[in-house]
Amino acid sequence: MKKYWNGIEGLFRNFKLSFLCSQLGSNSFKLLALSSVLSVLLIIGWLLYPDKASSGPYLDSAHGNTTYGVKRNATGFPSDYTRGLCAHCHEQHASIGGAEPQPLDNHPSKYLLLSDFVGQFNVPCFDCHTETNQLQDPQGPMNQQYNYSNIAGGDTNNCPDNINRSFAFITSDCTLSRNNCSSSVGSSHCLNKIAIFLKNIWGFNSVAANNDPCSGCHNPHRAQRDPHTITGRIVDGKLVSVVSRPTQHIDLMTWELWGDDSTERMSNKAASLGGTYCAPYRYNSTTTREPDGCSAPPTDCSTGCSNGSNLADYVSLCTDCHNSTNIINSTRLGRNLYRINWSAGGDFHAGRQRIDNGGDFSRTGEYGDLLEPYKSGGMPNYVLSCTDCHEPHGSPNEFLLRQSLNGTSVGTISSNGLWFNWCQACHFVDPIPPPSHLPPVDATTNCFQGGACHHHCDPCSSNNLF
Amino acid sequence: MAKEYSSSGGGLVQDPTPNPALLINDCIGCHFNSGASTIDHYNAPIVLNGNRPTKPLAGGNFYYVADGLGAEYNKGHNVRGISAQETPPMNTPPGFKTNVTLPNGGTGPGSWTQHLSCAGTYGCHGNRTISDDVRAIYGSHHGNIDIDNTSPADTVYNSYRFLLGIKGAEDSNWEWTVASNDHNGYQGESVYGSVNTISYFCGECHGNYHAHSNLGGTANVGDSTPWFRHPVDFAFSGVRNGNYTGSEYTQYNTPNTNIYNTLAPVAEVSPSTNKSTVGSGSIIMCLSCHRAHASSYFKMVRWDYKSSNLSDALWGCNVCHTSKD
Numbered sequence: 001m002k003k004y005w006n007g008i009e010g011l012f013r014n015f016k017l018s019f020l021c022s023q024l025g026s027n028s029f030k031l032l033a034l035s036s037v038l039s040v041l042l043i044i045g046w047l048l049y050p051d052k053a054s055s056g057p058y059l060d061s062a063h064g065n066t067t068y069g070v071k072r073n074a075t076g077f078p079s080d081y082t083r084g085l086c087a088h089c090h091e092q093h094a095s096i097g098g099a100e101p102q103p104l105d106n107h108p109s110k111y112l113l114l115s116d117f118v119g120q121f122n123v124p125c126f127d128c129h130t131e132t133n134q135l136q137d138p139q140g141p142m143n144q145q146y147n148y149s150n151i152a153g154g155d156t157n158n159c160p161d162n163i164n165r166s167f168a169f170i171t172s173d174c175t176l177s178r179n180n181c182s183s184s185v186g187s188s189h190c191l192n193k194i195a196i197f198l199k200n201i202w203g204f205n206s207v208a209a210n211n212d213p214c215s216g217c218h219n220p221h222r223a224q225r226d227p228h229t230i231t232g233r234i235v236d237g238k239l240v241s242v243v244s245r246p247t248q249h250i251d252l253m254t255w256e257l258w259g260d261d262s263t264e265r266m267s268n269k270a271a272s273l274g275g276t277y278c279a280p281y282r283y284n285s286t287t288t289r290e291p292d293g294c295s296a297p298p299t300d301c302s303t304g305c306s307n308g309s310n311l312a313d314y315v316s317l318c319t320d321c322h323n324s325t326n327i328i329n330s331t332r333l334g335r336n337l338y339r340i341n342w343s344a345g346g347d348f349h350a351g352r353q354r355i356d357n358g359g360d361f362s363r364t365g366e367y368g369d370l371l372e373p374y375k376s377g378g379m380p381n382y383v384l385s386c387t388d389c390h391e392p393h394g395s396p397n398e399f400l401l402r403q404s405l406n407g408t409s410v411g412t413i414s415s416n417g418l419w420f421n422w423c424q425a426c427h428f429v430d431p432i433p434p435p436s437h438l439p440p441v442d443a444t445t446n447c448f449q450g451g452a453c454h455h456h457c458d459p460c461s462s463n464n465l466f
Numbered sequence: 467m468a469k470e471y472s473s474s475g476g477g478l479v480q481d482p483t484p485n486p487a488l489l490i491n492d493c494i495g496c497h498f499n500s501g502a503s504t505i506d507h508y509n510a511p512i513v514l515n516g517n518r519p520t521k522p523l524a525g526g527n528f529y530y531v532a533d534g535l536g537a538e539y540n541k542g543h544n545v546r547g548i549s550a551q552e553t554p555p556m557n558t559p560p561g562f563k564t565n566v567t568l569p570n571g572g573t574g575p576g577s578w579t580q581h582l583s584c585a586g587t588y589g590c591h592g593n594r595t596i597s598d599d600v601r602a603i604y605g606s607h608h609g610n611i612d613i614d615n616t617s618p619a620d621t622v623y624n625s626y627r628f629l630l631g632i633k634g635a636e637d638s639n640w641e642w643t644v645a646s647n648d649h650n651g652y653q654g655e656s657v658y659g660s661v662n663t664i665s666y667f668c669g670e671c672h673g674n675y676h677a678h679s680n681l682g683g684t685a686n687v688g689d690s691t692p693w694f695r696h697p698v699d700f701a702f703s704g705v706r707n708g709n710y711t712g713s714e715y716t717q718y719n720t721p722n723t724n725i726y727n728t729l730a731p732v733a734e735v736s737p738s739t740n741k742s743t744v745g746s747g748s749i750i751m752c753l754s755c756h757r758a759h760a761s762s763y764f765k766m767v768r769w770d771y772k773s774s775n776l777s778d779a780l781w782g783c784n785v786c787h788t789s790k791d
Contacts, residue, residue: 056784056789056790056791057789057790057791058780058789058790058791059776059777059791064776066776078772080772081772081779082772082773082774082775082776082779083776084776084780085771085776085779085780086780086783086790087771091695092695092696092755093560093561093675093695093696094694094695095560095561097540097555097556098554098555098556098558098560099555107694108686108687108688108694108695109694110688110692110693110694111692111693112693112694112695112696203706203709205691205692206691207691210691210692221789221790250712251712252706252712252713252714252789253712253713253714253716253717253789
């Protein structure tokens with residue numbers, strides 16, 4: 001509390017004068033006394049709290065939340081620092097009470113953080129967002145941070161159940177898949193590669209090792225917790241959002257949440273690409289939709305439940321990096337990633353108009369008839385969100401493909417098959433091979449075929465149309 | 467008969483042992499008031515009160531750490547005669563670096579287990595190359611002048627607050643009255659290269675917290691790309707590779723944007739006691755967050771960093787870090 005006693009003493013003297021000197025009638029006297037009291041109270045309030053910080057984006061964030069925000073429980077760390085305080089993540093002097101608090105690394109860390117960026121399994125965020133021995137108090141919620149198929153898609157598979165494990169589908173050097181969540185073919189974003197990619201662009205550091213890879217998609221001071229429930233996600237027109245665009249990192253004052261404003265939703269993005277977003281089914285349901293389980297019949301792709309107005313525009317987020325211009329090398333794949341074009345001249349899952357003349361394979365060039373809810377959704381030019389198909393952090397499947405999509409669990413996707421099952425979550429693939437497809441078209445079919453067939457592409461040949 | 471302050475009694479006591487320099491009182495005794503007033507009839511700045519001070523001066527008040535009074539050692543410097551020395555590791559200044567270069571020549575101590583004193587080698591005021599704290603301050607009170615940023619700081623009496631070698635502009639009543647245009651003017655440096663700043667002075671004992679090459683250096687503190695410890699003696703103009711205008715610091719002290727905040731002050735290259743605005747040339751310093759002597763808050767922070775109310779706990783941070791409120 002700030003004190004300005006000199007000013008307050010003066011006000012009290014003035015108040016006494018006005019009180020004593022008034023000789024008007026009783027009603028006027030009472031009015032004058034009342035107005036004087038109110039005036040003094042208002043002024044005292046201004047004097048006591050002239051510079052008090054108003055609630056802002058940090059206090060609205062997950063880390064700054066006074067109920068479940070950051071709170072470090074660690075040796076050598078004050079137990080009575082209030083939840084959300086800077087010190088839980090940042091150490092001003094790397095010393096409290098004359099010694100470094102846990103986690104110990106015997107030196108001050110970059111950005112005053114509690115630890116350093118070391119590698120795929122060891123970034124400061126994982127001091128809390130990890131499997132065991134979490135420094136966050138309480139620890140329990142750190143093991144309830146499931147993947148997108150679970151939290152938005154409603155899948156009951158609980159592995160991975162924390163962020164660190166989501167990134168642990170690949171080895172520390174990102175060259176190979178590793179056993180995780182009963183999969184040996186999984187994939188994750190390579191954090192080191194992200195740190196390198198961000199080097200010297202969009203206000204990130206010129207040294208890759210100084211870039212927090214998580215900050216490529218998240219502003220730790222603004223990211224919010226999305227409950228993925230029907231209520232509580234949109235308040236006063238603002239959608240709860242966990243992400244921020246890397247391209248907005250240039251100016252930290254405008255490095256805001258992405259998707260919170262109404263113009264930053266999938267509904268808007270799809271429209272801008274000449275199409276329509278339609279939310280997929282939730283897991284094992286034909287009545288509820290991603291990402292929050294609201295109800296909508298198959299015919300509905302236009303209401304707030306299904307039209308993408310309750311979903312952040314992940315296309316714009318992802319294509320800040322994965323676009324038709326940037327060359328992104330994959331250590332694990334040993335090649336550059338396919339470039340992605342989500343405009344009208346790009347993928348069929350994007351703005352490009354699909355080839356579909358009736359949905360029964362009766363016409364030339366008609367392939368991959370759509371299943372519900374897309375089939376009954378009015379058949380506009382559907383534009384998908386990246387998250388309809390991909391996990392943002394890591395997946396038991398290759399290419400960060402989701403375990404379940406459009407309400408269907410599709411098993412483990414590897415380069416040897418089961419793409420057929422995966423694609424059939426949204427498409428009906430007639431066992432009679434469509435033109436230009438060789439038999440058999442069955443569960444051994446690999447729609448991707450190691451890159452020979454369907455995949456993201458820019459530009460796309462006739463074989464790669466996706 | 468000489469007097470001195472007694473921490474066991476929390477007041478002045480008669481002392482049969484003569485004080486050095488024929489002084490009628492010791493340091494603490496002269497700068498002590500048994501009541502709550504922080505300027506006495508000698509117009510001496512009071513830094514220790516026997517009752518909770520009503521208007522602590524710029525450096526704060528040792529009341530909060532004094533034995534027999536506040537006695538919360540983590541709220542300030544634990545000075546001999548006021549507080550018992552803390553137990554290890556806090557019996558040594560955090561971040562202590564041996565044999566640092568002092569502004570006017572000489573070096574700081576090669577080790578530290580002594581109890582902190584008011585002045586001298588193991589103290590703050592006076593000539594720190596002299597171990598005796600009274601000798602360290604010899605002649606300064608009689609020669610005292612009100613200094614501004616033109617003072618050379620080559621003797622104790624013409625240095626900021628008798629901190630030899632430190633420049634600055636002294637507020638005439640030690641911020642007994644304080645406002646955005648009535649305050650101490652703290653000496654700073656844009657890129658931690660000066661030995662005459664208030665933050666360099668703090669670094670003479672807390673060396674690893676200052677990036678000057680005489681002190682912790684960038685190896686211990688980092689630089690703007692990135693920092694390892696909270697920077698001091700670094701101007702707003704240098705943030706984000708020189709992109710001050712795109713930084714959160716342009717909104718310092720919002721909603722009173724870029725008005726000097728006496729509770730989260732900044733230093734300047736040319737400080738004055740009446741500069742009321744903050745801009746790209748303003749400099750973060752140790753005293754932006756801490757009081758020099760003691761405060762009513764944990765770790766002598768200028769605001770209640772341990773408040774159970776998050777807004778209150780963040781208040782001072784948000785004066786500068788305006789995007790993280």
